[in-house]
Amino acid sequence: MTRAGYRPSSELVPLVLAGSRLAIARMISRAEGGYAEAEDALAELYKHTGKAHIVGITGVPGAGKSTLVAALIKALTQDGRKVGVVAVDPSSPFTGGAILGDRVRMSDAAEANQAFVRSMATRGHLGGLAPATLQAVDILDAAGYSPIIVETVGVGQDEVEIVSAAHTIVVLSPPGLGDDIQAIKAGILEIADIHVVSKADKPEASAAVAALKGMLALGAARSGSKWTSPVLAVSSVSGEQMETLKATIAKHWTHLYESGELAERQRNNCRTRIFNTARHLFQQQFDERADELEQHLQAVVKREADPQAAAHALLGWNKERQK
Amino acid sequence: MATTQARSPDIVRVLVAKLGLDGHDRGAKVVARILRDAGMEVIYTGLYKTASQVVNAAIQEDVDVIGVSLLSGAHVPLFRELGKSLREHGAGHIFVVAGGVIPEQDYAALKESGVHVIIPQEARAEFIVSTINELVATRGRI
Numbered sequence: 001m002t003r004a005g006y007r008p009s010s011e012l013v014p015l016v017l018a019g020s021r022l023a024i025a026r027m028i029s030r031a032e033g034g035y036a037e038a039e040d041a042l043a044e045l046y047k048h049t050g051k052a053h054i055v056g057i058t059g060v061p062g063a064g065k066s067t068l069v070a071a072l073i074k075a076l077t078q079d080g081r082k083v084g085v086v087a088v089d090p091s092s093p094f095t096g097g098a099i100l101g102d103r104v105r106m107s108d109a110a111e112a113n114q115a116f117v118r119s120m121a122t123r124g125h126l127g128g129l130a131p132a133t134l135q136a137v138d139i140l141d142a143a144g145y146s147p148i149i150v151e152t153v154g155v156g157q158d159e160v161e162i163v164s165a166a167h168t169i170v171v172l173s174p175p176g177l178g179d180d181i182q183a184i185k186a187g188i189l190e191i192a193d194i195h196v197v198s199k200a201d202k203p204e205a206s207a208a209v210a211a212l213k214g215m216l217a218l219g220a221a222r223s224g225s226k227w228t229s230p231v232l233a234v235s236s237v238s239g240e241q242m243e244t245l246k247a248t249i250a251k252h253w254t255h256l257y258e259s260g261e262l263a264e265r266q267r268n269n270c271r272t273r274i275f276n277t278a279r280h281l282f283q284q285q286f287d288e289r290a291d292e293l294e295q296h297l298q299a300v301v302k303r304e305a306d307p308q309a310a311a312h313a314l315l316g317w318n319k320e321r322q323k
Numbered sequence: 324m325a326t327t328q329a330r331s332p333d334i335v336r337v338l339v340a341k342l343g344l345d346g347h348d349r350g351a352k353v354v355a356r357i358l359r360d361a362g363m364e365v366i367y368t369g370l371y372k373t374a375s376q377v378v379n380a381a382i383q384e385d386v387d388v389i390g391v392s393l394l395s396g397a398h399v400p401l402f403r404e405l406g407k408s409l410r411e412h413g414a415g416h417i418f419v420v421a422g423g424v425i426p427e428q429d430y431a432a433l434k435e436s437g438v439h440v441i442i443p444q445e446a447r448a449e450f451i452v453s454t455i456n457e458l459v460a461t462r463g464r465i
């Protein structure tokens with residue numbers, strides 16, 4: 001049923017391109033809600049994307065991501081940049097509700113007219129982002145925002161989905177979390193293009209910087225890149241090194257561009273996105289066929305069928321296909 | 324025609340805001356938690372916001388409802404300003420719910436400023452949730 005007052009997504013497209021905040025915000029909601037009606041409009045907007053520098057900011061809960069983003073918005077808007085931010089916080093696994101608190105730290109900067117800050121709940125998605133995060137980035141990109149900062153939920157050691165969502169990855173490590181063995185483990189620290197130690201005003205910060213530098217001395221994280229990930233200690237409170245961080249982010253972008261790594265990274269990001277979208281649609285399809293799933297489930301529980309066969313049946317694969 | 328149907332159910336989004344010089348947000352946080360537990364997505368603004376900051380945030384977040392908690396006694400002029408700012412920014416579609424310490428004799432003035440519902444202090448959690456759900460259900464997402 002078409003609701004009274006509902007504005008078709010196709011009408012929002014030119015408004016988004018013209019930078020209307022109301023239209024941008026509404027379009028993001030429709031992407032989040034998975035509105036079938038919005039699919040063509042999102043496809044149309046996608047044609048206008050690919051211009052923005054997308055910067056991912058990730059780190060453990062309480063590392064200082066939101067505070068850092070706030071400081072960055074301030075520094076970047078002062079340069080006259082139109083800064084977009086998508087900040088992800090977790091949804092409750094029990095009720096689906098969420099408290100999105102990133103804005104509390106960002107409000108001064110976010111309410112400046114050149115920034116657009118959108119909070120997003122994970123809505124059950126694992127990996128550090130929300131299902132519609134990339135679509136929100138597209139919408140901001142099409143509307144002329146750059147850079148676009150994507151702030152992940154507070155992550156653990158292995159939620160590295162941000163890698164395929166951004167051009168430049170900033171991994172934020174608060175001081176005092178571990179020794180140099182933590183630093184040489186695989187996972188989140190490997191994905192950093194720029195390492196930032198937060199809370200540089202605290203005395204333990206220099207030890208964290210040393211541990212990270214020690215890790216990097218053992219070998220470059222990403223093979224094939226000429227970029228060496230720097231380690232910066234910043235304080236969002238005192239503003240210490242914020243200008244350096246801003247300059248380093250810009251320098252990484254220039255590096256990607258001039259070295260040709262940008263094209264490669266964009267290709268990889270698009271590939272991952274296609275797979276992830278396909279996986280998401282699969283999942284949705286199964287959710288819609290809950291009854292069928294239940295039948296297979298019962299058979300598997302009773303040992304009448306094995307999980308592999310049930311999966312094949314769900315996918316509609318026949319015996320020939322399996323061989 | 325089912326074109327406006329979302330694949331995942333529409334989740335109600337609420338901006339919980341503190342307006343003006345009022346440093347007490349225990350109540351706002353309790354309400355935020357209640358709404359979260361009712362399955363809503365709650366964006367909290369933090370303290371000491373101006374009307375235009377709240378409106379800006381509400382637009383960017385595309386919320387259905389702005390819930391303002393006020394304990395300072397300055398509710399009449401602040402809600403007037405909020406209502407004016409919402410209309411000026413083309414965001415008159417967002418519902419405004421007032422809570423906190425608001426004497427009944429000011430209800431009429433607040434309604435005139437565009438406040439849709441005033442929730443009294445003694446309201447129970449279920450009442451707050453059902454009020455917001457009913458308000459949003461009068462229109463659905465546009």
